[in-house]
Amino acid sequence: MAKKLVPMCARCTKVVCSPTLKNGEEPPIDQAPAFCPMKLMPEVLARATAEYDAPNVREFARLASVQEFECYEHLPEGRRTKIPRVEELIQFAHKCDYKRLGIAFCSGLANEARILTDVLENKGFQVASVRCKVGATPKEHIGITEEQKIRGPGWLETMCSPIAQAEILNALEVDLAIMLGLCIGHDTLFIRYCRVPMTVLAVKDRVFGHNPLAALYLSGSYYSRLMTKTK
Numbered sequence: 722m723a724k725k726l727v728p729m730c731a732r733c734t735k736v737v738c739s740p741t742l743k744n745g746e747e748p749p750i751d752q753a754p755a756f757c758p759m760k761l762m763p764e765v766l767a768r769a770t771a772e773y774d775a776p777n778v779r780e781f782a783r784l785a786s787v788q789e790f791e792c793y794e795h796l797p798e799g800r801r802t803k804i805p806r807v808e809e810l811i812q813f814a815h816k817c818d819y820k821r822l823g824i825a826f827c828s829g830l831a832n833e834a835r836i837l838t839d840v841l842e843n844k845g846f847q848v849a850s851v852r853c854k855v856g857a858t859p860k861e862h863i864g865i866t867e868e869q870k871i872r873g874p875g876w877l878e879t880m881c882s883p884i885a886q887a888e889i890l891n892a893l894e895v896d897l898a899i900m901l902g903l904c905i906g907h908d909t910l911f912i913r914y915c916r917v918p919m920t921v922l923a924v925k926d927r928v929f930g931h932n933p934l935a936a937l938y939l940s941g942s943y944y945s946r947l948m949t950k951t952k
């Protein structure tokens with residue numbers, strides 16, 4: 722049976738969605754590969770594009786693109802970047818006229834959460850923060866066994882509760898929630914339950930100092946095991 726085509730932008734060599742053309746010229750969509758989502762799912766794309774017709778969505782998207790633009794500077798020697806993500810966060814929050822920010826952080830990044838709070842308060846924001854362990858609920862509540870405790874059997878270990886983090890920031894009605902270093906899966910739950918606008922400052926990577934892409938950069942050498950095929 723023929724395999725159903727799915728979008729595979731990561732394998733595209735044409736990239737006709739981002740052409741070097743002048744205003745008014747048409748991107749040559751017909752030259753896109755067969756797995757291009759523009760060919761496979763035009764109705765979905767039409768619906769998605771229509772979402773930007775809502776004034777609030779359009780304005781939010783516009784500010785995000787202005788922020789993107791402002792992250793570069795154009796010098797005689799060429800275009801270069803100038804704003805790290807934390808400053809981007811500050812600038813974007815000001816652009817959106819956000820006043821109250823909420824940090825959902827991992828216990829392992831408590832120091833970073835304190836520094837981030839200082840930084841954001843110094844820039845004029847009111848900052849709430851919620852640690853992943855909030856609720857102090859024993860891990861037994863979700864079926865973790867003694868053998869699955871990080872400290873070992875016999876210790877009280879409280880669970881990460883990203884749902885509580887999200888619901889607390891929802892209840893506070895913060896203008897923007899900021900995820901800081903939540904673990905895989907915990908971040909998924911946080912995103913699922915968070916109902917206020919949300920962004921990510923950092924994701925958890927215990928080995929690479931919260932820079933998971935380092936493993937990809939090293940996938941041709943020290944982390945070549947990532948490229949070995951498994952069933």
Ligand code: SF4
Binds near residue numbers: 733737738756
């Ligand atoms: S949208 Fe189409 S043209 Fe653009 S990268 Fe994806 S597959 Fe390629």
